[in-house]
Amino acid sequence: MLDFLIQMVGSRPIEITAVVCGLINVTLVVKRSIWNYPFGIVMVSLYAKIFYEHQLYSDAILQIYFFFFQFYGLYYWLKGKSENGKVVVIPLSPQKFQTYLTFALIFWVAWSYTMGQLTDASFPYWDGAIAVLSMLAQFLLARKHLENWYLWIAVNILAIGLFSVKDLQPTAALYCVFLVLSVIGLVKWRKSFRETSQLNPH
Numbered sequence: 001m002l003d004f005l006i007q008m009v010g011s012r013p014i015e016i017t018a019v020v021c022g023l024i025n026v027t028l029v030v031k032r033s034i035w036n037y038p039f040g041i042v043m044v045s046l047y048a049k050i051f052y053e054h055q056l057y058s059d060a061i062l063q064i065y066f067f068f069f070q071f072y073g074l075y076y077w078l079k080g081k082s083e084n085g086k087v088v089v090i091p092l093s094p095q096k097f098q099t100y101l102t103f104a105l106i107f108w109v110a111w112s113y114t115m116g117q118l119t120d121a122s123f124p125y126w127d128g129a130i131a132v133l134s135m136l137a138q139f140l141l142a143r144k145h146l147e148n149w150y151l152w153i154a155v156n157i158l159a160i161g162l163f164s165v166k167d168l169q170p171t172a173a174l175y176c177v178f179l180v181l182s183v184i185g186l187v188k189w190r191k192s193f194r195e196t197s198q199l200n201p202h
Helices: 002-009 012-032 035-055 058-079 096-120 122-144 148-165 169-199
Strands: none
Touching: 012 035, 012 169, 035 148, 058 096, 058 122, 096 122, 122 148, 148 169
């Protein structure tokens, strides 16, 4: 039993800490709590080092992007709180969401090709897809858009496979939990938006 827990949680302090901070961070995001950001800052700082060591350069660079977006998101969430202290959910129009996805597709192909040509990146297109979708998801999350959860669900599915292949089992296990939390987040944010729309029909 102990061996199983060690395998799932990890034996390296840096990965254990990153996993714990990640779980707290996403749980607080689901709850629309602004306190998710301090844990997010610690998590992405640690994962930048972890992913670089495993030649997942797209994901390592992604953590730097996430680091700065923690402060960007904190700024917007402070501006958009409701009376109960939680942020107000804002949906995107289908046209705008499609435009974002189109740009993400183009950037993914260009980014992954470049990483494959110029570095010894492991699985550049797989890793690149996770990175690009995560960038867009983090941007939408910072702007409080409901659609961020659709992207996080896709990211988590891709990440579980990649991190399992790269023998980052604790991180793969973490992303399994992230996947469940993303589905819960989508349901809860949808419910919040419906309730707000009923209270403020105009």
